[in-house]
Amino acid sequence: MICDQCGERSASVIVKQQQQDQIVKVNLCHICAAENHSINIAFEQDPLAIHQLLSNWFPNSQASINPVRKEVATCPSCGFTFSKFLRIGKFGCASCYDAFSPQLNEIFKRFHNGNTEHNGKIPASYGTTLKIKKEIEELRKQMQISIQGENFEEAARLRDEVKILSAKLEGGIPDGS
Amino acid sequence: MAVERFLQPRASSWMTNDGKNVDIAMSTRIRLARNLNNFKFPYAFTEDEALKVDKEISSVLLDKGNELDYTFSHISIEELAELQKEILVEKHLISPYLINSHHSGSVLLSDNEELSIMVNEEDHLRIQSLQSGFQLQQAYKIANELDSLLEKNLSYAFHEKHGYLTSCPTNVGTGMRASVMLHLPALTMSHQIQRIIPAISRLGMVVRGIYGEGSEALGNVYQISNQLTLGKSEYEILQDLENMTEQIIQQERRAREAIALNSPVVIEDRIYRSLGVLTHSRLLTTEEAATCLSDVRLGIDLKMIQDVDMSILNELMIFMQPAFLQQYADKPLQPKERDFARAKLFRERLNRNGINSEGEDLA
Numbered sequence: 401m402i403c404d405q406c407g408e409r410s411a412s413v414i415v416k417q418q419q420q421d422q423i424v425k426v427n428l429c430h431i432c433a434a435e436n437h438s439i440n441i442a443f444e445q446d447p448l449a450i451h452q453l454l455s456n457w458f459p460n461s462q463a464s465i466n467p468v469r470k471e472v473a474t475c476p477s478c479g480f481t482f483s484k485f486l487r488i489g490k491f492g493c494a495s496c497y498d499a500f501s502p503q504l505n506e507i508f509k510r511f512h513n514g515n516t517e518h519n520g521k522i523p524a525s526y527g528t529t530l531k532i533k534k535e536i537e538e539l540r541k542q543m544q545i546s547i548q549g550e551n552f553e554e555a556a557r558l559r560d561e562v563k564i565l566s567a568k569l570e571g572g573i574p575d576g577s
Numbered sequence: 578m579a580v581e582r583f584l585q586p587r588a589s590s591w592m593t594n595d596g597k598n599v600d601i602a603m604s605t606r607i608r609l610a611r612n613l614n615n616f617k618f619p620y621a622f623t624e625d626e627a628l629k630v631d632k633e634i635s636s637v638l639l640d641k642g643n644e645l646d647y648t649f650s651h652i653s654i655e656e657l658a659e660l661q662k663e664i665l666v667e668k669h670l671i672s673p674y675l676i677n678s679h680h681s682g683s684v685l686l687s688d689n690e691e692l693s694i695m696v697n698e699e700d701h702l703r704i705q706s707l708q709s710g711f712q713l714q715q716a717y718k719i720a721n722e723l724d725s726l727l728e729k730n731l732s733y734a735f736h737e738k739h740g741y742l743t744s745c746p747t748n749v750g751t752g753m754r755a756s757v758m759l760h761l762p763a764l765t766m767s768h769q770i771q772r773i774i775p776a777i778s779r780l781g782m783v784v785r786g787i788y789g790e791g792s793e794a795l796g797n798v799y800q801i802s803n804q805l806t807l808g809k810s811e812y813e814i815l816q817d818l819e820n821m822t823e824q825i826i827q828q829e830r831r832a833r834e835a836i837a838l839n840s841p842v843v844i845e846d847r848i849y850r851s852l853g854v855l856t857h858s859r860l861l862t863t864e865e866a867a868t869c870l871s872d873v874r875l876g877i878d879l880k881m882i883q884d885v886d887m888s889i890l891n892e893l894m895i896f897m898q899p900a901f902l903q904q905y906a907d908k909p910l911q912p913k914e915r916d917f918a919r920a921k922l923f924r925e926r927l928n929r930n931g932i933n934s935e936g937e938d939l940a
């Protein structure tokens with residue numbers, strides 16, 4: 401049996417842990433077991449045994465074959481498959497987030513009390529880009545409304561604004577501001 | 578060697594006894610998880626990438642750290658001796674995960690030991706900010722400033738919808754884990770803690786005990802932290818955690834008052850017995866030392882013990898661990914020998930610092 405914590409060494413002890421109202425049995429190797437018994441919990445050590453939760457939530461995805469498309473979701477950048485992600489409970493790279501995106505909302509909701517979207521800090525360099533994208537989205541909505549109201553002059557004006565902003569996006573944004 | 582200064586049995590500033598609610602809140606920690614664009618994450622990257630990541634991050638911190646008035650020391654994990662690694666873990670400056678990793682990793686430590694940046698832990702970057710007492714905002718401010726400095730000079734893996742991308746789906750979004758270490762002897766004695774723990778876990782936060790040998794919380798010390806990292810801003814997460822921590826602190830205070838009122842002699846007896854054990858025993862296990870430390874801490878808070886400095890107790894909690902003891906003894910120690918060395922450490926530290934130890938020290 402493989403250790404539930406590191407997923408690498410073979411397990412030699414069973415540890416019972418209280419996890420969110422229920423007792424969960426975890427199989428650990430001697431190294432991970434020693435860590436769990438140390439004074440040091442300043443660092444989280446996969447308290448949730450993430451891959452264990454994942455495999456409970458997606459028992460069938462372990463087979464990793466999409467019954468409709470009959471294909472395995474694989475990250476083109478790092479080569480992780482969705483089933484590997486479920487098995488170790490970790491992403492291999494940033495592109496995994498796109499490669500596995502159809503299933504991620506469901507996973508994020510469970511880990512983060514129903515939330516799927518980030519609402520916190522944005523790196524300064526992304527900040528401007530994001531702001532422009534949101535503005536474009538808003539302008540497009542207004543444009544649709546104008547078209548439906550047959551207010552074509554206004555729609556044309558909005559279309560030009562979108563064009564200017566899109567050009568800004570493609571040209572990259574200068575630092576700061 | 579750069580590491581030497583960090584191995585001394587000297588208290589880091591966050592182990593001292595400053596800050597709000599220090600009688601119950603021992604220390605505060607903020608951790609930010611970040612990854613770089615253009616490199617695979619540590620679960621998938623090659624050794625070559627690991628080295629490049631280390632170089633990129635380290636050079637920014639070493640070159641630009643002074644913009645925030647920090648001087649960082651860069652320490653490669655593989656260049657450390659086993660005992661040195663363990664000491665840094667016992668001091669909470671690096672994680673056990675980092676020293677067991679299969680690829681190149683390092684840590685950059687600020688001179689005051691309040692900032693520790695682990696490179697190639699589970700994520701490329703783990704920024705850790707430590708403060709004494711209950712200081713979530715201050716600890717976050719320091720971590721955030723460093724993060725902003727880094728993002729000016731590095732390209733972070735960030736997703737419009739999901740936020741900061743991390744190896745683990747439980748960290749995505751803010752990448753922030755905020756935690757406070759709490760000493761909760763009265764809530765433990767009165768078993769109220771068993772009601773509190775499950776209630777809190779439903780609110781996106783978690784309370785965990787520091788586990789000893791399969792028993793309850795070692796030394797009645799618990800860590801409360803946010804579980805949720807996605808959907809709320811850093812500010813909201815910190816607010817929620819702050820409110821919850823304040824509530825727990827108040828409940829602990831009430832429980833202490835009740836105990837002192839209902840069984841004053843019993844509690845006084847327990848506190849002085851523990852002080853006796855710490856100042857006179859010849860063999861001290863980790864568990865016994867932690868239990869007695871907890872009692873003596875409580876004795877100071879209840880004003881029963883006047884002549885022991887709380888900061889020394891915080892230090893002893895760190896320095897009584899195996900790697901520190903072995904460094905103190907300057908040789909490898911078997912478990913029984915550690916118990917002897919631990920007892921000696923406690924006698925020396927506590928008696929030197931003013932407790933008039935009655936009875937002869939015959940050793």
Ligand SMILES: [Zn+2]
Nearest residue numbers: 403406429432
């Ligand atoms: Zn393991």
Ligand SMILES: [Zn+2]
Nearest residue numbers: 475478493496
């Ligand atoms: Zn990937």
